[in-house]
Amino acid sequence: MNSPTPEHIFDIELLSIKERELRQLALMCLKESDAKVKAHKVTALRTAWLEGQLSLDNVQAIDAPASIPGRPQKPELVPPLDVKRRAMNTHEGRASLIHALAHIEFNAINLALDAVWRFTDMPEAYYVDWLQVAQEEAYHFSLLANHLETMGFHYGDFSAHNSLWELAEKTQSDVLARMALVPRTMEARGLDATPALRAKLAQAKDFAAAEILDIILRDEIGHVAIGNRWFGFLCQMRQLDPIVCFAKLAEQYRAPQLRAPFNVSARLAAGFTAEELHAMKIN
Numbered sequence: 001m002n003s004p005t006p007e008h009i010f011d012i013e014l015l016s017i018k019e020r021e022l023r024q025l026a027l028m029c030l031k032e033s034d035a036k037v038k039a040h041k042v043t044a045l046r047t048a049w050l051e052g053q054l055s056l057d058n059v060q061a062i063d064a065p066a067s068i069p070g071r072p073q074k075p076e077l078v079p080p081l082d083v084k085r086r087a088m089n090t091h092e093g094r095a096s097l098i099h100a101l102a103h104i105e106f107n108a109i110n111l112a113l114d115a116v117w118r119f120t121d122m123p124e125a126y127y128v129d130w131l132q133v134a135q136e137e138a139y140h141f142s143l144l145a146n147h148l149e150t151m152g153f154h155y156g157d158f159s160a161h162n163s164l165w166e167l168a169e170k171t172q173s174d175v176l177a178r179m180a181l182v183p184r185t186m187e188a189r190g191l192d193a194t195p196a197l198r199a200k201l202a203q204a205k206d207f208a209a210a211e212i213l214d215i216i217l218r219d220e221i222g223h224v225a226i227g228n229r230w231f232g233f234l235c236q237m238r239q240l241d242p243i244v245c246f247a248k249l250a251e252q253y254r255a256p257q258l259r260a261p262f263n264v265s266a267r268l269a270a271g272f273t274a275e276e277l278h279a280m281k282i283n
Helices: 024-033 035-048 091-118 124-150 164-172 173-202 207-237 242-252 262-268 274-279
Strands: none
Touching: 024 035, 024 091, 024 124, 024 164, 035 124, 035 207, 035 274, 091 124, 091 173, 124 207, 164 173, 173 207, 173 242, 173 262, 207 242, 207 262, 242 274, 262 274
């Protein structure tokens, strides 16, 4: 995957002091429609934060623009059941799987950026955590998009669905609901699905893709742990029982039903308690 030309990457040094605010810049990245440029911008944004070039305003609300998330014209977004399934024993079938995973990671970049800019009055560590998630999701996307290109395809060559972002829209008014249902439900499903996908790719002798999934699973455990941490923080702050609260939110927002098989060890490593998994009927 070729790097974007320099003029496409915002230069922190050229921004005024007022413009060097983390949440505003996260929104700028979210609005970016070029997938490659978005990934590079997010990496630049986290680097600038770590180098102390940015400030954080966690009090002022930002008006939500209509143009989010920025996304390229392709892939075509269709209902989940309309995404064409291809046999894994074909080159195109394996490419379609890599494409689907790249699309998940692209959406995950947007979800993390949205968590940064949208919600006010959270501790600084919350914004730092989700900026880290955004940068790691950008890395995952780049790995998968690069690998897809070695197979003779590009991100956008296959259709995709938009379920992840739809749940983000449903939970846009409450950070508690967002923490409960995006990292702890949608992203946690990735912990369950990744081992089987990795095995299929390894069986097809696509060892490079299998190694990418090893990286993704390692990092996603950390991302789900971040969701668990902030969900627990918010439940404690609002004096809510986490297990009861999660069940009510899952019902209220019609979260996807959890389906076996489950990666119990990864879920425990990501901070779910045995009691929570029992309540979710995960064993």
